[in-house]
Amino acid sequence: MKAFLIFLLFSISIITFSQEVLLGQDVKPDTLRPVFGPNLRHFAYGYLGIGVPVPFSGTGNYVMPGVSSTLSFGIRYKRRLSNTFALGLDLGMNFSGFRIKQDAGKTVPDKEINRKEKFQVNTSVGSAYFRINAGRRGNYMGNYLDLGAFGGWNMAKKHKTVNDNTNGEKVKVITGKLSYIENFSYGVLGRIGINRYTITARYRLSDIFTPSYSIPELPRLTIGVEVGLLKE
């Protein structure tokens, strides 16, 4: 019985490998009308982005724009309505770091001067957008303008300071779950894109600091760039 099974397996292997298929094409996938693609009914792709807070005079100008940033990543879904219009949803994470200037007039979150000081707010964010595409094109993302709104849960709310003690040692203090930072944030967004490359602007309508603490608000506007993880 065992010998028969070995023979059977050997025979099957001979049949299986006696034909070396150099080229095999199933035509059906090429003749079906696809529905998933950059300018087809459905499309989804990942994105990576970086933005910087833009302080206006009188609001948020105590952050250091050059070293403050928002890193983001997520997945973007797009539902085509027509060649010109589309709707979409994003799900992702924003990691916002606000470095605070340490100067004489400092009031955020208090008047204490540190060697370095930073607020870190990590937000799980979702957004909905309306897309206007410019131009006739095929299955190609093309040039577009997105207008939308976002909302998110501030998952991590941290205050970080770095100081030197009297022994010259570095002292890092991280305070989490800050009660004076709101749990949720929301706002509006705009994006201008050329295929995978996008300039983004997000304006936070919600406050970061709980109003009862009377802490001057952090910059509401973030301008940045995104790269879509899609093939051109």
Add this chain to the structure above:
Amino acid sequence: MRKAKVIFILLSFIFMWPGFTEAQQQWMVYLKDKQHNDFNPYTYFDSKAIERRLNSGLAVDDPSDWPVNEAYVNQITPLVTEVVMISRWFNGVAVEADATQILNVKNLPFVLDIEWVEPLRLQVASYQDYDTSMNAGQAEVLRGQINTLGAEAWRNAGINGKGMRIAIFDVGFLNADHVPAFDDIRSDKRLIATHDFTSRKKSNYVFYGNAHGTEVWSCIAGKVGETQIGLATGAEFLLAKTEKDSEKFAEELNWLAAAEWADKNGADIINSSLGYTGKRYFSWQMDGKTSFVTRAANMAARKGMLVVNAAGNEGTDAWHTIGAPADADSVLSVGGIDPETGYHIAFSSYGPTSDKRMKPNVAAYGHVTAAAPSALTSTQGTSFSSPLVAGFAACAWQTNRSLTNMQIFSEIEKSGNLYPYFDYAHGFGIPQADHFLNRDKKTTEPTFRIVENGDSITVFINKTFTLNGTNPGESEYKNQLPDGTEKREMNDFFYYNIMNKAGVIDSYYVLVVSQQEVLTVLKSNYRDGETLNLHFAGYSLSVKL
């Protein structure tokens, strides 16, 4: 105030965006009618264009050739920024205008329709691997690229495309006015005319920009010393620069303008090694009638010219299938063969068209040795398969000038080494000179037989068609090159496909023949009415399943 600033910044972004500020667009304005005026085809066309019309049985004085009504053009001109081109075939005027201007044009009583010709980027159907020296491999490829098309047979018959006029549309012919590969053509004054359709100055200088066109031209007619690169070394040429490397505007309009120019100047054949795919069109628009360039190519064919076009290099991309204008039913679309393996080269775009017509029509080497501006070079892409076949077509047509363009199209298909078998990777295979030179000597001796036993169909290779008349073993059948490496030719493979009732292939395969019993299929796996088509070494057979 703060919100106003935010809105201002957002709006600034929007209006700084090129898509919004670039209000000038290109439009094709179609006109309702033409006036015959005093059009005289005999003075307007080159004598070869008249000859082609007569040979093709076409009317010499055809309304589609009449000039566009000049009074209409004169009324449109002051309303737009610029008139880009005027098309007799489409009875239209391509213009550059903004939305307000074009609305004014649309209100003119003689305007039939307006089509937006959106600016998008060119996709030249090639990618290149530059090499400055001609090594043994390049020499082998050079021999193969023309010998597979019957170079020796053409040479022995004294056929070299003499008397045929070929127009080449390309992205640039860098240094082609100096490259030695075209010395004979220049000295014999067989370069009839050139035109740069990408220049607003409408210059005749085309020997700048990209070397792609130089290499393409060499694959039609290049010759270095006594070494041929292409087959049509005796043909005449028209060179049209219709593309720019990263041009944003008007490639398809340029193609149309060049086709009308080629027609006027007596071209018999157009070689067009370019294609438009996903950036401009959807895959289902590759139906032979939608894209602008496809309609232009079909019109060129209606004028009696044979249009030869590269299938495209999307075989390994998501697009996968042919582009425009290779989807046109009147365009001879050419796929690529890998010289290393002897069958379909991976990047060569597959058929069928979106309306399920067979494409490509034929195939040729997709990796070639070509004349670059400074030396012979290796390069690949169906951009080079197309000119190899264009050269072949010139030779084939020279053997019988009484054939029309669509008759020679059909004969070239029939000359394919797989004919009547076909698939959507190779079409009918590599065209063979023998079909035109030794038609009567061709035999179709069976190379295999089928044995039906109940539900199964088994295919056996006939011993006569194996090496030394033996059952081919794995090592026996493969050809050996002098250096001991394996060399397979296209005829060494076993091809089969499954065709449905509508005549559309559902699946197709290429197998290595490593034993006499090469294939077994079970009928029960297929639907009634489907056909099993088989091909090996010049012999084809169809079996109803």
